[in-house]
Amino acid sequence: MDGMRRYKSMFLLPGLLTLFIIIIFPLLFTIRVSFSGWNVSNPHMDFIGGANFVRMLADHRFWASILRLILLAGGTVLIEYVLGFALALMVWRNVRGQRVWRVLFLVPMMTTPVVMAAIWQTIFNESLGPVNDLLGRVGLPTVQWLTSTGPATVALMTVEIWQWTPFMFLLLLAGLLSLSKEPFMAAAIDGAGPVRTFFKVTFPLMAPVSVTALIIRLIEASKMSDSVYVLTSGGPGSSTETPGYYLYIRGLKEQQTGYAGSLSLTYLVLMIVTLTIVSRLLVRTLKTRTG
Amino acid sequence: MSRAYLTFKYAFIAVWASFVAGPFVWALTTSFKDANGVQGGATYLPWVDYKPTTRGWQDIFGGEGGVNVIQPFLNSLQITVLASAISLVLGSLAAYGLSRYTYRIGRMKNADIVFFFVSQRIMPPIVLVIPFFFLLQFAGLLDSIPGLVIVTVALLLPIAVWVMVDFFNNIPREIDEMAMLDGCHPFAAFVRTILPNSLPGITVAAMFCAVFGWNDFFFAFRLTFTEVQTLPQAVVALNSSIPPWWTLSAASLFGISPLVLLAVWVERYLSRGNLAGAVR
């Protein structure tokens, strides 16, 4: 086995170094630029101390967007998980048209988010789109999908759920298909009903897959911004702005590279800390439940 | 299973299926409209509600708008395939290493290294894009396919590593040990015995790479000028202040079609049960 040791770095290093080289410069650049006043009319790496960070502390839009993200991303991912799990259970076995459903349920995650958001915008268009039209046809009042805070949030979540529930569905279905039959037979011999079997057998067995799926989705959902940009452009007011979108406004639309650098850095640290804590908690809770 | 549950199950499936299909059906019907079919309010049925025209479809293949999706399609294809392939090779090597050996880099252990890979996905794209611009400028690779491939690899590698580590962890070590006792070089053991057993895992990883590579708009948009245009860029170029809904819909449907085929392919693996271990 000693022969193997010699090669161990040759497995890891190519990938690790590639990533490191591609990532380290941007990271250092962002740290440095966050201490500069780089903006559109002064595109230089000067040094202005911590002025950007002081400004950030008083930036209500930034902090409000972070709080909003916690609710928005957390809520969306949870709903995706529940729906994805339910769907996976339903087409797991004993279902007609199994393969058709499975393909159909996978398709949304394959589509380009910016492109689909443009389609969704036409769907939620309040006077020309089909949603309000259909509501009107069945005698319901029309809804201000993109111009009042509550419905706009619902519209955003709908788009995210449509796009990413398939991701949960895929991981959970693959997980279900890999379960061995014995625990289920044992439960059947004990005379457990479907509900009891689910909570005592299926759910605990699915814990590891669930943790992975939830964490990956949380990471991706924290970057939510395409759908916001296209659907509401953060409105009404700034009530649907996410950090991803706010960073985009400051950094690219207004070209305040320095200030956006300090925002991004703070955001990155916050996210890494939050996601680490969340994943530890998830692992612990689900593991204890598994016993 | 009780009747009530069965009714509920098929009702649920039907509702979800219409929710999933809805936007596609809407885009399909919109792609055959013109301004008059859009401006008066929502219309659904061609010939009944509006007069269909194929103008939207003509326009995306070099019609009047001057937009042509063919070259962007080929560019996207090249970038996605190359970047996915590189990410899969580097990613599975790294993942195999991480599942079989114990590493220590400073205070970082295996789990931390895996987290380092995955944590790259937490980076908001905006942190990366401006530095990437300068990097590619320095290398003379702005507005080129190789440049975009490099950037895309940075986005895909974490996904490949994440999927493959879990997968290799589930392959019994005895398999590689046996191969090596037979006198195989570790790389040879990896290529001859581990990889063939890992096709399902590679399939999942390849699918994720293809999805995220194909759908990247943010980076491709900002790191190219005129030479290289990818498909999402060509579609977004139609989102003007007067968006031609019909052309936009036609272009969107065209843009997502290749990946729908991918969904069919993935489902085949899924149904055979081959993906089973891939996500544990």
Next chain:
Amino acid sequence: MTKHRRAKLAAALAVSALAVTACSAGGGGSGASKPDKPAKFAPGSDISYTKYGSNYPSTTVKDVPGPCSYESISKKDYSGRTLRVISHAVPVMGEPTQLHAKQFAELTGAKVDVVNVPFGELYQKILTPLQAGQPAYDVMFYPSLWIGDMAPYLAPVPQKYLDTAQMKDVTKAYMQVATWNGKVVQYPVDGDRHYLKVRSDIIDSPKWQAAYKAATGKTLEVPKTWEEYQQIAQFFSGKDWSGSGKLNYGSAEVTKRDDLMFSAFISRAAAYAKNPNVKTGFFFDVDTMKPEINNPGFVRALTDFVKAKSTWPPGGANFGLGDEIFSFGGGQTLMSYSWDDAFIQAQQPDSKIRNEVEAAQLPGATQVWNRDTNQWDTPASINQVPYFTWGWTSAVAKDSKQQTMAFDFLCFFSNDANTALDLTIGRFGINPYRNAHFDAAFWEKQGWSKQTAETYVKTLSDMEKSPNRVFDLRVPGVNQYMSSLANGVADAISGQKQPQQALDDVAKEWNDITTQVGKDKVQAAYRNVVALENG
């Protein structure tokens, strides 16, 4: 080796000698260009777009002789050279760019690469490479208000293009828009302004006039003040006055925060806050650079804007320009004010409301804020202030290696034949900017009714005459200022803040932006804007 090199040298010399003789023979061509080739068009040929697509209008115009005509351009030989162009998304400005690029390539043999970008992305897409010193584009189409950020990277328009007849015919206001510190750095290709558009069939109908009189005691006519605008819009909201079986509404306005809402707000504020007797700036007091954006004039306009919510169609609080165009152009709303696009859209041959629309100046105000005396002035007549809203413009990059070809492309793009055809295609977004375009007969020839054509031409040409007007904030960092303004206005419309509070916050942010960008830089640039404002 030496022999080889000498042969190469000789060849090179021969080639350059040829080029030199070609120059002296051909005349007009610049040093590097190839000899002229025979023209593909006879002087004064008929020009039409029909061969490029069946949906283009069948209108035919004559090629007007001059250095930019089809005939002259077709003599140039740019084969083997590439022109890189960036423009807005298709169709607005993007489609004419694509079309004229295709034609230019056919005429000259050049390869023309065009990339189209959505409005929200254009700024960074153009500026990032310019700032990084990466030559990315030779020709750029962009909104003219970015001139303050763009000017350092632009090549001034050479004298020989300034001397062309087509350039000399550009109106004074639009030449001023193209000028930065005394140099013409932008090549005018479009003229824009905000004005009022109304449904003349409804406003002129005796039935509705009687109904309006009965309800409000007032005569129904095209509104002259924002108060009248509000009252009329209110009356016509939620009624099916078009007889389509669906409800109609009073007013369609651009209200989407990160779309072009800041321009709509400036339109509403102009009459309240631009006092003809105060000559020191609309957005700032140019002497101190204190923001005026929260003075009572602007607050009044924002209060109006918030009140107008009740007259908007469903979704009206999130309308981008496209939605506004669909809503007015599609016959859903009675009135609207913004660029020409909705008006031209309503006048397309296949439009349901063709010739049932008319144009007028933006509504005015009976009172206007005077910051010198700190009180409201009541002028003898209504204070009416035209707003020369930014429009599309084009420019050539200073570090472009293809400047001659680039300017030839722009002069071809805007030659008389092309412009005449482009003006009639609503989705192109190219609107009158030369004296020749202010001619009602031209529009009547396109099938417009006399009333529609005359109100349109009169509205546009009257704006040029006003000595009291508003331009955009053409200073470095303009996007930051406007983004901050839009955010404040959106906060007020959504009810998150009171108008005064919202604009106070904007003023605070504007001070910060001025400090960041550099007060001297902004002040110097704003002095030029103030000069424009006072005619």
